[in-house]
Amino acid sequence: MTSYLRNAWYAAGFADEFAPGAVVARTLLGEPLVLFRTDDGGIAALADRCAHRFAPLSAGKICDGGRAIECPYHGLRFGADGACLHNPHGDGRVPKAAAVPARAARERHRLIWLWGGDPAQADEALIPDIGHVTSAPDDATARGYIPSACDFQLLVDNILDLTHADYVHAGFLGSGALTRCRPQVTDVGERSARITWLSSGDLAPAAFDMHLREQRRPTDQWTEVTWTAPGCMLLNVGATLQGEPRERGVDTLNLHLTTPETATSCHYWYWTTRNFAIDPRANAEIHGFVRHAFEQQDKPMLEAQQRRIGTAEFWSLNPVLLPGDGGAVRVRRKLQQLLAQEQAR
Secondary structure: OOOOOOOOEEEEEEHHHOOOOOOEEEEEOOEEEEEEEOOOOOEEEEEOOOOOOOOOHHHOEEEHHHOEEEOOOOOOEEEOOOEEEEOOOOOOOOOOOOEOOEEOEEEEOOEEEEEOOOHHHOOHHHOOOOHHHHOOOHHHEEEEEOOEOOOHHHHHHHHHOHHHHHHHOEOOOEOOHHHHOOOEEEEEEOOEEEEEEEEEEEEOOHHHHOOOOOOOOEEEEEEEEEEEOOOEEEEEEEEEEOOOOHHHOEEEEEEEEEEEEEOOEEEEEEEEEEOOOOOHHHHHHHHHHHHHHHHHHHHHHHHHHHHHHOOOOHHHHOOOOOHHHHHHHHHHHHHHHHHHHHHHO
């Protein structure tokens, strides 16, 4: 059985998915859940299994103005804490065992976050601070959701070793500069790490070169990604003409969030912003490029990796390590250490 870090927040969706009355079914950390907005504007996250005959609550409806969800099979209603609030049968008495497990969920930075462990231990201070991305102007924002048939750690690896851009995204997002760089890996804390690639003298990838003050000129480029356990990555990528300050160039902030669905599948949300081409038409065009890169280039590669790995444990396959793997390896080790510490407690 797959073990997940429990004392941590995982992305569960965009906040605007959860309109009053909407029922969202989502498997997170191997557990089928039903999520809905409550009468006070909060988010309920319950096991998607009625306590009576185990029908999926997600097939039911929201009742009492958001106070409860009604099972579609026999009409039992459950509140945000999982307790049965209404039994339409007989004299209406609620059996003591009529409850379903509840998870802690919070809305922060226009996203919904799920606490993986005991709701009583939910620590809101551990929700990643990514508001500077999610509060960006709409005309400078691209966001989306892409389910992927791979272990969530493969998707984390993909963002933490961006040398793949020179091959998977060759030409448009990759120029060879990342492959020639040696990344700098820095521990930011027990639950975080940063990987940095810096280059000088290379031409910028086409996606950036076309927006520079002058094209086809040598540049200074930066690629910096900060991982926060377990699946939050904030990527800063940009370029400026060689010798000029970053402020004169093009700069992007890219949020990548991944949450395990099962041992071999995951949820992936992205949210990007930038300091150039800020208008509706350009934004739509850039979003098309962004989604194409993730959906038509990254996703097929990650899913192909997973098919070759199968159910084998990653390290048991003895992967060959290259210089660009330093950050991803450090993060895998950190995640293993956090999980071991949690299990020991």
